[in-house]
Amino acid sequence: MLKTLIINGAYYLNTSKSYQKRKNFFYNLLENDKYAYKHYVDILMITLIFISVAVLIREVKYPVDDAFLFFSTYIISIIFFIEYVLRLWVFSSVSSTIVAQAEHDTFLNNEVRLLKAFKSIVKRKFSYIFSVRAIIDLLAILPFFHELRLLRIFILFRVFKLFRYAKSFQTLASVLAIKKFEFITLAIFSSIVVFISSVLIYVMEANNEASPINTLFDAIYWSIVTISTVGYGDVTPITPEGRLVAMIVITIGIAVLAFTTSLVVSAFTEKLDEIKEVKIITDVSKLYDFYLICGYEDVARELVKKLKKKQRNIVVLDEDEKRVALAQSDGVIALNYNPANVESYKKLNIDIKKQVKSILCLREDDVENVYTALTVRSIDKDVFILSLLMNGLNRKKLKFAGVDNIVYPQELVGLITKELIGKPVAFEVIHQLRSEDTNVNIDEIAVTSRIAQNFPHLGMLGNKNFRVIVLGIYKSSVDKFYFNPIDSTVLQSGDYILVVGYKVFIEEFENHLLSRFDYE
Amino acid sequence: MSKKTALIFGFNQYSSEIAINVKDKYDNIELYSLDEKNCNDSKCKVEYFDLSDEWSHIEKSVDVKNSIAFCVLEDTAKNIFLTISLRAYFSDLHIIAIASNKESANKLLMAGASKVVPIVETTAEIIANMLELPISNKVLHSILFEESALKIAQIEVTVKSDIKDEKLLDVDWTKYQGIIVLSIMHEDMSSEFIYSSKAKHHIVKEGDTLVVVGYENDIKKFRKNIRSE
Numbered sequence: 001m002l003k004t005l006i007i008n009g010a011y012y013l014n015t016s017k018s019y020q021k022r023k024n025f026f027y028n029l030l031e032n033d034k035y036a037y038k039h040y041v042d043i044l045m046i047t048l049i050f051i052s053v054a055v056l057i058r059e060v061k062y063p064v065d066d067a068f069l070f071f072s073t074y075i076i077s078i079i080f081f082i083e084y085v086l087r088l089w090v091f092s093s094v095s096s097t098i099v100a101q102a103e104h105d106t107f108l109n110n111e112v113r114l115l116k117a118f119k120s121i122v123k124r125k126f127s128y129i130f131s132v133r134a135i136i137d138l139l140a141i142l143p144f145f146h147e148l149r150l151l152r153i154f155i156l157f158r159v160f161k162l163f164r165y166a167k168s169f170q171t172l173a174s175v176l177a178i179k180k181f182e183f184i185t186l187a188i189f190s191s192i193v194v195f196i197s198s199v200l201i202y203v204m205e206a207n208n209e210a211s212p213i214n215t216l217f218d219a220i221y222w223s224i225v226t227i228s229t230v231g232y233g234d235v236t237p238i239t240p241e242g243r244l245v246a247m248i249v250i251t252i253g254i255a256v257l258a259f260t261t262s263l264v265v266s267a268f269t270e271k272l273d274e275i276k277e278v279k280i281i282t283d284v285s286k287l288y289d290f291y292l293i294c295g296y297e298d299v300a301r302e303l304v305k306k307l308k309k310k311q312r313n314i315v316v317l318d319e320d321e322k323r324v325a326l327a328q329s330d331g332v333i334a335l336n337y338n339p340a341n342v343e344s345y346k347k348l349n350i351d352i353k354k355q356v357k358s359i360l361c362l363r364e365d366d367v368e369n370v371y372t373a374l375t376v377r378s379i380d381k382d383v384f385i386l387s388l389l390m391n392g393l394n395r396k397k398l399k400f401a402g403v404d405n406i407v408y409p410q411e412l413v414g415l416i417t418k419e420l421i422g423k424p425v426a427f428e429v430i431h432q433l434r435s436e437d438t439n440v441n442i443d444e445i446a447v448t449s450r451i452a453q454n455f456p457h458l459g460m461l462g463n464k465n466f467r468v469i470v471l472g473i474y475k476s477s478v479d480k481f482y483f484n485p486i487d488s489t490v491l492q493s494g495d496y497i498l499v500v501g502y503k504v505f506i507e508e509f510e511n512h513l514l515s516r517f518d519y520e
Numbered sequence: 521m522s523k524k525t526a527l528i529f530g531f532n533q534y535s536s537e538i539a540i541n542v543k544d545k546y547d548n549i550e551l552y553s554l555d556e557k558n559c560n561d562s563k564c565k566v567e568y569f570d571l572s573d574e575w576s577h578i579e580k581s582v583d584v585k586n587s588i589a590f591c592v593l594e595d596t597a598k599n600i601f602l603t604i605s606l607r608a609y610f611s612d613l614h615i616i617a618i619a620s621n622k623e624s625a626n627k628l629l630m631a632g633a634s635k636v637v638p639i640v641e642t643t644a645e646i647i648a649n650m651l652e653l654p655i656s657n658k659v660l661h662s663i664l665f666e667e668s669a670l671k672i673a674q675i676e677v678t679v680k681s682d683i684k685d686e687k688l689l690d691v692d693w694t695k696y697q698g699i700i701v702l703s704i705m706h707e708d709m710s711s712e713f714i715y716s717s718k719a720k721h722h723i724v725k726e727g728d729t730l731v732v733v734g735y736e737n738d739i740k741k742f743r744k745n746i747r748s749e
Contacts, residue, residue, distance in 0.1 A: 291651070298621065302644035310652060358651060386647065392533060405650060409643045413592075414537030415665045416637055417616055421545055421588060423674060429703050429731045430660050430672065434649055440703075440713040442656045467715035469700060471733065474655045481659055483670055484700050484734070498656050500702065501715060 003114055010098035027090040030083070034285050034349070042165040045083070048076045049158045056155045072155075077141050080158070084137045092124040136160045167282075171275060179267045186263065190227060190256055197249045198223040204241040211238050227253040280333055285349045287333075290315050292356050294339035294372045295363030296323040299388060299409075303362065304332055313357075317344065340371040345379055352380040361387035361403070366394040370401045377402035433500060442471070443506050447495040451513050459487025461497075466509035468501035525550055525582045529602055530592035531566055534618055538590050546587070550578075554593065571601050575609045584610050591617040591633065596624045600631050607632025663733065673739045674705070677728045681746050688714070688722045696745060698738030705729040 013019050028035035055072040058064050101117035128134050139157035163169045176183070202219035205211040212235045213219050222235045226249045237246050290313035293300050300316070307314055308331070316327040316334035327334035337344035339361075345352065352359070359376050361369040369387045376385055387398050389408040398406055419427040433442040445451075455461050463470050472483040474496040481498075482489070491497075499506055526546040528535045531553035539549050552569045578584075589606055593599040596619065603617050617633040619625035625638040649657040662668035677684055683691050693701055703713050706728055732742060 298640045299643050299647070302640050303647050306644060306648040307651075312652075360647070360651075386650065388643070407643060407647055407650070409639050410533040410537045412642060412646060413534050413618055413637055413639060414541040416642065417538050417590065418541035418545075419664055420616060420635055420637075421542060421614075423672065427664065430664055433702075434645060434657075434660065440716075442653065442660065444653050444655050469702070469715070471656075471700060472659065474659075481655070483659075484698060496655050498659060500713075502713070505715075 003112065006114060007098060007102050007112060010095040010102070013095035014093075014099045023090060023093075026086050030087055030090060033282070046162065046165050048079060049161055052076050052155050052158050076158075080137065080161075081141050084134070084141060087134070087137070088125060088128060091128040092121070094121050097121050097124070133164055136163070171278075175267050175271045175275070176264070178271060179263050182263050186256065186259060193249065193252050193256075194220065194223045194227060197227070197245055200245045201237060201242055204239050204245060205237050208239055211242070213237065213242075223249060226250060227256060229253045229257050277335070280335060281348055284315055284333060284335070287313050287315065288355050289313060289357050290355065291358050291360055292317065292339075292350070292352075293360045293362055294318070294376075295361065295365075295368060296320075296327045296334065297362065297364045299364070300360070300362035301326070301330065303360070304330060308332075315350075317348075340368065340375045342375055342379060352376065352383050356383055358384040358386060361385065364388065364390055366390050366398070369403075370394070370397050373398060373401040373403045439502050440500065441503050441506065442498065442500050443510075444474075445497045445499060445506075445510055445513065447491050447493055447497060448514075449493040452491045452493045452495075455491055455513065457487060458485055458489040458491060461509075461513065463499065463509060466501065466505045466512065468499050468505055468509045471498040471500050473497055524548070525587040527578065527582070527587065527589040528552065528592065529569065529590065529606075530594065530599075531555065532592065532594055534592040535590070538592065542588075548582075550582075554598070571598065571605060575606065579610070585612050588614045588616065591615060591628075596620055596627075600624065600627050603628055603633050604631040669735050670733065671736055671739055672702075672731065672733050673743070675730045675732060675739075675743050675746055677724055677726055677730065677746065679726050681724075681726070683724050683746060684726055686724050688724060691724070696738075696742045699732045699734035699742045701730055701732050703731045705731065 029038055029041055032038055052072045055064055055068055059069075097120050098114070098117045101114070101120070102112045105112045129138075136157055139154050140161050142154040142157070163173070198216065198219040201213060201222060202216050205213040205219070206215075213222060218235055222237075225232050225235070226246060229250075231250075237243050291307060293304065293314060293316045296304075296316050296318045304314055304316075304327070314332050316324070316332050317337050317339040318324050318327065318334065319336070319338040319340075321336055324334045324336045335348065337348060350356065359373075361372045363369050363372070366389060369389075373385050373387055376383065381402075384405070385403045386405040386407065387403040389395055389398055389406045392408060392410065395406060395408070416427070432438045432440060458470065458473065461470065470484075472481055473485050473489060473491075474481045475492070476494045476496070477492065499509065501509070524546050525548040526539070526542045527550045528538055529552045531551060535551060539551065543549055551566045553566050554568075554570065556568045589610075591599050591603045591606070593602060599617060599619075603615055606613060606615055614635075615633045616635045616637065617628045619628050619636050619638045621640050622638055625636040625641075628636045646657075649660075659670070663670050663672050688704065693699075701714050704722065704724075706712070706722075706725075712722065730746070732739060734742065
């Protein structure tokens, strides 16, 4: 009976959308670095940590307001406790484990072994409870029992919690971790030197009444202070034998210090590229509405200049290190990853559907562009893909690979020359309108509901006052462009007004449309 | 007998695209290749040339003033050398050259090309427009390159034109229904946007060219009115 109830409950939770939604929300809030609100939770926790440490320091010599003490001792502890429980909850799914076990056993026509499922659940949960981070979290809750004065010192464990919230600490730890073996060797060597020198100095000095080294503890203290090159000078050997030991320890101390410094520096040097890459990947994962340029050659470079002028977000992927370096020197986020490899997108944690505006396959090599387009299409069916075509014979292949728009420079040259010899002036005018480098431009103004409400008819726009020509209106509802429409044309939200004029005047005109107050 | 000819120097995909697009405008298309192999293997007639050529044979068979030369060699240095060589021989020949970038475009202009198409910049510009201004790009592309009902036309002001000697600012364009005047080009080939302060005070003269956008019939009517035909 109880068994059935548990299994049914697990199935219910596993399929309950509201339960999964809530669990997912808390998981994102606590563990998902890409989740926008996690950042605020981290800031809140860091603030709470600093408040409790500030109260602890103040309390040493001065009286602290009861409200502050109550807040630091109880409220913060309760918040940390809730955080601990939530982390434990989202770490693994109890219901999923029970459901998996039930399905496995049912499939094999066996009785459902709930005990095995519970063992697995407990094992998973304990693996979290005994992790260093969870232990620190738990210790940070202990000041709740502040009547036990010793436990108050556990407030300092709250400081260790900073490791969880500040990425730089984690980076530092990961950098030093790569030299773990060297640091352990150094620690063993230093311990042996401290031990030998402490014993030696104790033997040499302890029987001399004038010497400040009377106990083994004094000897160890002196040895550590000396080997670390701190040298307070409060405890010094006075016998010639003792001073000889001191000279040796000082020399070793310098070597130990130099070795430690070089270890830290070399660890950072070795990890520098990786740290930079991790930083870029983190930045990219937070970027939205960006153009993903696959391949950084001449056309891509020129396009980047134009898109940067419009302050668009751009990410470049290229498998060639030199081209990546060139893109980086051009001030673009560029990563040395093969854009034609699905793994690259997984490693970079790019959600094409949510983050990418368009994929631009700009290698001057049709084979690479086809390969990249196919890869992207296999990940996302809807994203807009534009590709360069270098050989007209490959047009169909690019289309087949799922490219939405193909740009074939050779064909463009053909069309341009046709217009150049047919209508040179008209060509020049349109070229200038398209070019970013001229003052007169063509632009698209999106009609918002506010604009449509304030300017119901085209004739009300007042474009002539801004020396702006309205070339036409694109009605998205019917997907049609109306050239030179009459003044009584009704404006609707979602329409686009195509205007020609000086950049500055177009901007002023757009501001005029957007800033006009609603009619009463 | 000399013919109105398009001379295309270079045998590659650019030259074939150019040949397809200009064949209706010229009596004759002449393709030249630096590689003798192309001259033998190609299905169409391709003549061999080298950069030390004397161009006298072209001078004899081609109406140079009404002809055009396209320099589309893929090697930039050779393309510049070809342009300079053609310009040195034919001062009146209209030369259009392709360049990979702005730097070689400037060199080609210095070498005497009448017009240079910088491929990389042009391609990038078109891609940027496709991405950022998709609607206007579609409209402009169809006006320029496709058989759309909407056309762009250049109309020269004649001696009989009713807007001749009028201040551009005072012309009531609204009476010419269905068309939009974008700019005016003066006799010295400099063009001005219709709303620029310089153009506003300009007095329309014979020889000025108006650049207008409109449907074919409206342009015809406008042309008739302007020229007082």
